[in-house]
Amino acid sequence: MTVTATPQSPASERKPGAGYWLKKNLFRTRLDSVISVVFGALSVYLLVRVFLFVFVNGRWEIIRVNLKLLLVGRWPSEEMTVLAVAIIVMGLWGGVIAGLIAGRQRLAGTSTAAGMNAAERVSDLVRRFGLIFATILLLLLLTSTAGPWLTMLLALVAALVGYWLGRVAGLRKWGALANWVGVLLLAGIPIGVFLYTTAATPLAEWEGFFFNLTSAAAGIILSFPIGVVLALSRRSKLPLLKSASIAYIEVVRGSPLFVLLLLANVSLEFFVPAALAPSKVVRAIVTFTIFSAAYVAEIVRGGLQSVPNGQSEAAKALGLSAYKQTSLIVLPQALRNVIPAQIGQFIALFKDTTLAGVALGILDLLNGAGAITQQPDFRGQGLIIEALVFVAFLFWVGSFTMSRESQRLERKLGVGTR
Amino acid sequence: MTDTNPEVFADATAVGGDVMIELIGVDKFFGSFQALRDINLKIARQEVVVVIGPSGSGKSTAIRCINRLEEHDAGRIIVDGIELSEDVKNIQEIRRETGMVFQQFNLFPHLSVIDNVTLAPRQVRRMPKGEAEDWGMELLTRVKIPEQASKYPGQLSGGQQQRVAIARSLAMKPKVMLFDEPTSALDPEMIGEVLDSMKDLAKEGMTMIVVTHEMGFAREVADRVVFMADGQIVEVGTPEHFFYDPQEDRTKLFLSQIL
Numbered sequence: 001m002t003v004t005a006t007p008q009s010p011a012s013e014r015k016p017g018a019g020y021w022l023k024k025n026l027f028r029t030r031l032d033s034v035i036s037v038v039f040g041a042l043s044v045y046l047l048v049r050v051f052l053f054v055f056v057n058g059r060w061e062i063i064r065v066n067l068k069l070l071l072v073g074r075w076p077s078e079e080m081t082v083l084a085v086a087i088i089v090m091g092l093w094g095g096v097i098a099g100l101i102a103g104r105q106r107l108a109g110t111s112t113a114a115g116m117n118a119a120e121r122v123s124d125l126v127r128r129f130g131l132i133f134a135t136i137l138l139l140l141l142l143t144s145t146a147g148p149w150l151t152m153l154l155a156l157v158a159a160l161v162g163y164w165l166g167r168v169a170g171l172r173k174w175g176a177l178a179n180w181v182g183v184l185l186l187a188g189i190p191i192g193v194f195l196y197t198t199a200a201t202p203l204a205e206w207e208g209f210f211f212n213l214t215s216a217a218a219g220i221i222l223s224f225p226i227g228v229v230l231a232l233s234r235r236s237k238l239p240l241l242k243s244a245s246i247a248y249i250e251v252v253r254g255s256p257l258f259v260l261l262l263l264a265n266v267s268l269e270f271f272v273p274a275a276l277a278p279s280k281v282v283r284a285i286v287t288f289t290i291f292s293a294a295y296v297a298e299i300v301r302g303g304l305q306s307v308p309n310g311q312s313e314a315a316k317a318l319g320l321s322a323y324k325q326t327s328l329i330v331l332p333q334a335l336r337n338v339i340p341a342q343i344g345q346f347i348a349l350f351k352d353t354t355l356a357g358v359a360l361g362i363l364d365l366l367n368g369a370g371a372i373t374q375q376p377d378f379r380g381q382g383l384i385i386e387a388l389v390f391v392a393f394l395f396w397v398g399s400f401t402m403s404r405e406s407q408r409l410e411r412k413l414g415v416g417t418r
Numbered sequence: 419m420t421d422t423n424p425e426v427f428a429d430a431t432a433v434g435g436d437v438m439i440e441l442i443g444v445d446k447f448f449g450s451f452q453a454l455r456d457i458n459l460k461i462a463r464q465e466v467v468v469v470i471g472p473s474g475s476g477k478s479t480a481i482r483c484i485n486r487l488e489e490h491d492a493g494r495i496i497v498d499g500i501e502l503s504e505d506v507k508n509i510q511e512i513r514r515e516t517g518m519v520f521q522q523f524n525l526f527p528h529l530s531v532i533d534n535v536t537l538a539p540r541q542v543r544r545m546p547k548g549e550a551e552d553w554g555m556e557l558l559t560r561v562k563i564p565e566q567a568s569k570y571p572g573q574l575s576g577g578q579q580q581r582v583a584i585a586r587s588l589a590m591k592p593k594v595m596l597f598d599e600p601t602s603a604l605d606p607e608m609i610g611e612v613l614d615s616m617k618d619l620a621k622e623g624m625t626m627i628v629v630t631h632e633m634g635f636a637r638e639v640a641d642r643v644v645f646m647a648d649g650q651i652v653e654v655g656t657p658e659h660f661f662y663d664p665q666e667d668r669t670k671l672f673l674s675q676i677l
Contacts, residue, residue: 109568313487314524314583318538319514319590328541332528 073207095162103170219288227296517587577608
């Protein structure tokens with residue numbers, strides 16, 4: 001590769017700044033130079049190959065044609081409006097929550113955006129969520145109808161309106177009653193959207209990437225409180241509670257998720273009559289919850305142990321009940337300490353939802369990608385690579401964004417506290 | 419217990435007022451190690467008792483038994499007429515009447531200063547938020563840091579944190595304050611401000627038990643000084659008696675080492 005030879009050319013000597021940087025960081029010793037050249041060559045080679053695959057050789061027609069199948073499976077076309085409404089309402093909801101947090105942080109003086117001007121704020125947002133926006137835009141460019149464009153545009157507007165509303169509400173101090181109503185309302189919206197969506201298309205028919213996203217979200221939301229209870233039980237002085245919790249955690253953590261999913265597929269028939277047996281999607285979500293709860297429990301237990309003993313002693317000395325010592329003093333600190341590990345666990349669960357596709361035969365993103373390569377138009381053309389790259393890309397966008405947000409949160413929580 | 423001057427010191431009521439805290443024959447074991455041996459002590463209402471002694475002598479363990487942070491294995495502990503027992507209600511009642519200040523402050527880092535102070539009144543005494551905050555500000559003013567109310571503990575100096583901790587324990591309007599080496603974790607220049615807050619408290623008539631190495635404080639503020647070694651009370655007396663005319667060899671040795 002001739003490209004990598006340029007840093008050593010005389011041009012770099014004439015520009016002392018760049019030349020100095022290169023010499024210091026890449027060519028300080030003979031070994032450094034060898035490593036730099038070898039890895040530089042390798043990187044350029046790979047980048048060129050990836051570029052050629054994505055923009056020249058890749059046959060992305062298969063994705064474009066099957067985009068709906070990959071994203072939402074066989075969701076009935078006449079019910080797409082329901083999905084659109086759900087997305088827009090959730091956009092509003094997300095905006096309100098982001099706005100509330102921003103307003104509250106402003107009030108508490110812990111806002112990181114406080115010292116930023118408008119341009120910095122935009123660039124901060126782009127750095128945080130640009131990848132997601134770019135991906136959504138890419139997917140929109142692949143569509144041939146106006147519906148998705150309109151939906152995403154309205155969702156964006158709804159999110160902005162929601163942000164503004166949330167911020168206004170967050171900057172005000174509310175009474176206890178208003179706070180409760182607000183919390184109930186915010187918790188109620190996703191439940192309402194869920195009921196509205198399942199009324200149109202039953203849960204059993206949720207497919208595509210939509211299945212991966214929603215089942216991961218459900219698994220995360222349901223497993224978190226169960227995991228916290230398990231962690232507290234494991235530290236309990238009551239022997240029965242303690243051993244039950246240990247047994248649960250160790251059994252579940254000792255089994256592969258794939259096996260649990262396969263078991264969920266066949267074992268429920270032993271306990272419930274066939275007519276009452278839940279759908280595959282429900283089984284998948286229940287299994288995710290059971291599995292994830294055990295991991296959440298161990299993460300939270302680590303967090304509980306990281307809170308110094310003096311904290312509960314101080315709470316005791318003030319006369320707080322055992323319940324309040326835990327809920328007001330120890331648990332909040334423990335949970336804050338484990339946010340990064342927790343998000344890591346949720347990223348893993350998000351990716352593991354692809355196992356449900358295979359184990360339970362749900363047409364999720366991965367299964368869908370396999371299925372489309374068997375279509376008459378595309379069969380036998382080796383298009384599985386394109387399909388799998390697309391799958392990997394979507395999961396990467398989600399996981400990478402979550403992991404970046406986690407790092408951001410970690411930095412933020414380190415500020416202004418001990 | 420080897421009281422050197424029984425007529426004056428055997429009984430706190432001799433110092434004045436009725437009995438606030440009574441320890442009768444208290445033993446405490448950590449495994450096979452005996453941390454407290456037959457501790458007998460009566461403390462009067464409004465009395466300030468300073469407990470001194472070498473490290474490992476059981477000073478901290480003794481006061482931690484009074485609010486049940488440690489469970490005593492034998493003997494009786496009675497606080498303001500309530501005897502400590504297994505009964506959770508009894509324990510809670512004694513803890514509500516007993517404030518404690520720790521060596522490591524133990525402020526709640528996730529709560530602002532004012533929330534640290536108002537937490538117990540709001541959660542335990544069910545005081546309304548507004549009233550609790552007024553009360554909290556009054557306490558912070560008393561320890562001379564009202565301007566720090568909305569900050570977080572991590573943003574304060576050690577001396578400020580310890581004064582918040584004092585305000586926090588006062589928020590429950592305790593009848594007794596226990597201080598467990600309150601200045602031992604502080605930089606020297608911050609010790610004074612914490613001791614000043616404690617002196618103010620003593621002047622206001624608070625019943626106090628203070629475990630400390632601050633001999634100046636003991637001399638100036640204490641009604642009685644208790645010297646402990648090896649889990650036992652070796653000598654009890656007024657500061658004058660204690661610093662100028664100690665009777666026991668163990669006491670003399672200790673004083674010669676620290677003074």
